[in-house]
Structures are given as C-alpha cells and as structure tokens.
Amino acid sequence: MTQLPVPIEAVLGFDVAQDSVTLHDLLGGRTLTVVNTHAALTAALRPFRNHRLAVCEATGGHEAVLLGVLFELAIPAHRADGGKISAFARSLRLAKTDRLDARMLAVYGRERGATLPRWVPPPAFQQELTALVRRRADLVAARKSERTRAKAPGAKAVAASLARALAFLDAEITDIEAAIGNLIAATPQLARRNKVLLCLPGVGPIVAASLLALLPEMGRLPRRKIAALAGVAPHPDQTGTTRNKARTKAGRRTLRPLLFIAALTAVRGDNRFAEFYNHLRAAGKAKRLALLAVMRKIVIVANARLAQLNTATRTQLT
Numbered sequence: 001m002t003q004l005p006v007p008i009e010a011v012l013g014f015d016v017a018q019d020s021v022t023l024h025d026l027l028g029g030r031t032l033t034v035v036n037t038h039a040a041l042t043a044a045l046r047p048f049r050n051h052r053l054a055v056c057e058a059t060g061g062h063e064a065v066l067l068g069v070l071f072e073l074a075i076p077a078h079r080a081d082g083g084k085i086s087a088f089a090r091s092l093r094l095a096k097t098d099r100l101d102a103r104m105l106a107v108y109g110r111e112r113g114a115t116l117p118r119w120v121p122p123p124a125f126q127q128e129l130t131a132l133v134r135r136r137a138d139l140v141a142a143r144k145s146e147r148t149r150a151k152a153p154g155a156k157a158v159a160a161s162l163a164r165a166l167a168f169l170d171a172e173i174t175d176i177e178a179a180i181g182n183l184i185a186a187t188p189q190l191a192r193r194n195k196v197l198l199c200l201p202g203v204g205p206i207v208a209a210s211l212l213a214l215l216p217e218m219g220r221l222p223r224r225k226i227a228a229l230a231g232v233a234p235h236p237d238q239t240g241t242t243r244n245k246a247r248t249k250a251g252r253r254t255l256r257p258l259l260f261i262a263a264l265t266a267v268r269g270d271n272r273f274a275e276f277y278n279h280l281r282a283a284g285k286a287k288r289l290a291l292l293a294v295m296r297k298i299v300i301v302a303n304a305r306l307a308q309l310n311t312a313t314r315t316q317l318t
Contacts, residue, residue, distance in 0.1 A: 008113035012048055012075070013106025014056040015098045016063045024102035026110055027051070031099050036062065041069040049073050053116075055109035057085050071121055078109065078116040125187045126216055132183065133213035136176045136206075137254065143169040180209050192313070193219070196305050200298060201273050202266025207258050211302065214252055218299075219306030226303045231256050232296040256295070263294040273297060 015022040021041065024031045025048065034044040048054075054070050054077045056063045063079065070077040088108050089101075109116070122130075143166065149155060150162045184190045190212055197208035211218060215230055227233035231253045266273040273294050280290040 008052050008110055010051040010053070011106045011109040011113060012045075012051050012054040013102045013104065013109060014054065014063075014066060015101040015105065016056050016059045016066060017098070018062050021066055022098040022102045024099070024106045025051075026103075026106040031102060033098070036065060038065055038069060041066055042072070045069055045073055045075065049075060051075055053078065053109045053113045055080055055105045055113075055116075057082055057105065067119055068121065071119075077119045078113070079119045080105065080108065080116075122216065123189075125183065125190060126213075129180065129183055129190065129209070130213040132176055132180045133210050136173060136180065137210075139169055139173050139176065143173065177206070181205065184209065184212070192309060193306055196309055197302055199305075200262075200266075200302055201269055201271035202262040202264075202298065203302070204262075204265075207262045210255065210258050214255055215299075218303050219310050221303065223300045223303060227296050227299050230259065230296075230299045232259060232292065232299055259295040259298060260291065262298055263291045266298065267291070267294060 009027055011026045013024040013026065017036065019036055020033050021036050022031065022033045023044065032044065034040050054075050056066060056077070057080050067077055067079065085105065085108065089096075089104050092104060092107070146162055146165050146169065150159070150166070155162065184194050193212055194208050197203050197211060198205070203211075215226070217229060218226060221229070224233060229252060263273070263277075267277040268274070276297060277290050277294050280293055281287065285293070
C-alpha cells in the first residue's frame with residue numbers, strides 16, 4: 001500500500017509584491033509584511049532559518065530578491081507554478097488578500113512539500129540569456145502589433161509614426177539577437193548545448209536560444225517530463241464512459257509557437273522528422289496533430305542528445 005507524504009509543518013508562505021513581501025509562518029501562526037529589499041528580508045528571515053520549506057509564487061521576477069535571501073540563509077525554497085496555486089486556492093475557497101495568500105502558500109507547502117522541487121539559483125549566464133530571449137519575444141510581439149496597425153483602414157494619417165516605430169523595433173530586435181549570439185558564443189556551457197540543438201532539422205538560432213533559455217532542464221529530465229514542460233505532451237481526458245481525445249495543456253506555452261515553426265520547417269525537408277510526419281499523414285492523422293507530434297519529437301530528441309552531451313562532459317571531467 002502506497003503511503004501518503006508526511007506533511008511538513010515548519011513552512012513559510014510568501015505573497016510577493018513589487019515593493020513588499022507578506023510572510024506567514026505556519027508553525028507559529030504569525031503574519032508580517034516586510035519591504036522587498038535584501039537587507040529587510042535578511043533581517044526578517046534570520047529567525048526562521050530552521051524552517052524546512054518556504055513557498056512563493058512566480059511573480060514575473062519580483063520574487064528574485066526573496067529567493068536569493070532564502071538561499072543565503074539555507075532555507076529550502078519552492079517557486080510555485082501559478083496555475084497549480086490557483087487551483088489549490090480554489091479548493092480551499094479562501095477570500096483573496098495578501099495575508100490569506102501567504103497563508104494559503106504555506107498550507108500548499110505543508111500539504112505538497114515532500115514532493116515539491118527545491119529552487120536552485122540559476123547561473124548568471126542563464127539569467128542573462130533568459131532576459132534577452134524574453135525581451136526579444138516582447139519586441140517581436142510589439143512589431144507584430146505595429147505591422148497590424150499599419151495595415152488597418154485609416155492608418156495613412158499615422159503612417160510616418162508607424163514607420164519610425166517599426167524601424168526602431170527592427171533595430172532593437174537585431175541588437176538583441178546579436179547580444180544573444182555573443183553570449184552563447186562566449187559561454188562554453190551554452191555553446192556546447194547550442195551546437196547540439198542546431199544539428200536538429202528545423203532548429204535555427206532563435207529556436208535553439210529559446211530552448212536554452214526557457215527550457216534549461218533539457219538533458220536532465222525523462223522524455224515525458226520534458227515534453228510536458230514544453231507544453232507538447234498529450235494528457236488523457238477520460239472518465240467513466242467518456243473517452244475524449246488527449247489534449248496538450250499547461251507547460252511553458254511560450255515555446256509552442258517556436259516549436260511549431262521548427263516542426264513546419266523540418267517537415268519540408270529530407271530528414272527523420274519529415275519521414276515521421278509523412279508516415280503519420282499517410283496513416284490518416286490530421287495535419288495539425290501530425291505537426292504537434294513532430295514538435296514533441298523535436299523536444300524528445302533534443303533532450304536525449306543533450307543528456308548524451310552531459311554524460312560525455314562528466315566523463316571528460318573525471
């Protein structure tokens with residue numbers, strides 16, 4: 001008989017805002033609000049160094065200082081996924097305030113703490129690459145919006161402004177892409193992994209850099225887990241006599257458009273992914289589903305090759 005995980009009682013929950021952090025100590029039942037600075041958080045958290053877990057939610061980077069302080073004080077931390085936290089909060093049917101959110105995160109840590117992965121600070125180059133890749137994605141989205149406006153009826157009156165904006169965005173995207181390329185070339189860990197990814201059909205410099213930045217776990221997780229993280233794993237939807245088709249959901253869905261482009265490029269060539277795609281189409285699979293299967297295969301093959309690279313690197317070091 002499978003035993004349920006033993007709840008962890010000494011848990012801290014943190015509701016993080018831009019300027020403040022609300023802390024709830026589940027063991028002592030206390031709640032306090034601290035300024036979101038390194039000095040203030042360090043002073044406030046020193047008395048809790050014996051706690052077994054701290055839980056906060058990803059808040060677009062505002063949690064970075066808190067996580068750094070927790071790591072310095074050797075308090076194990078988990079940065080929770082927003083979707084899972086929302087579902088857990090609905091199950092508790094709690095009202096929403098900073099104090100209640102902090103307590104809810106502490107309860108989440110108590111109930112799930114035994115199976116939650118602990119946060120480890122990424123290397124500085126990984127943080128820089130992620131920031132650059134996300135900035136490029138923002139600029140590309142802004143350029144797409146400006147191009148749409150330029151084609152809209154009545155855009156003639158603002159055509160000059162739109163042209164200047166598009167020229168600016170084009171230049172910024174070019175500069176960011178150059179910075180991404182320079183960072184990868186100057187960082188041996190990234191350069192080795194990038195070289196492996198670029199060998200895959202359909203994977204170009206932008207897709208490779210995005211995978212390195214947004215899916216750094218590649219090469220260290222099993223194939224099913226990495227596919228789920230990339231948002232390309234099918235999840236069954238069956239209950240009782242209902243037999244719905246499996247659907248992809250969750251994961252880091254910002255990768256899906258890039259993987260779609262990679263798959264579309266790959267299936268137009270002469271390679272193993274194109275053969276796989278043509279086999280699925282010949283078997284009656286819809287084009288969309290066949291392309292999704294190719295996206296998943298790209299991630300799985302990339303994961304396997306990076307795992308081989310990790311093994312080879314460890315062997316050389318020993």
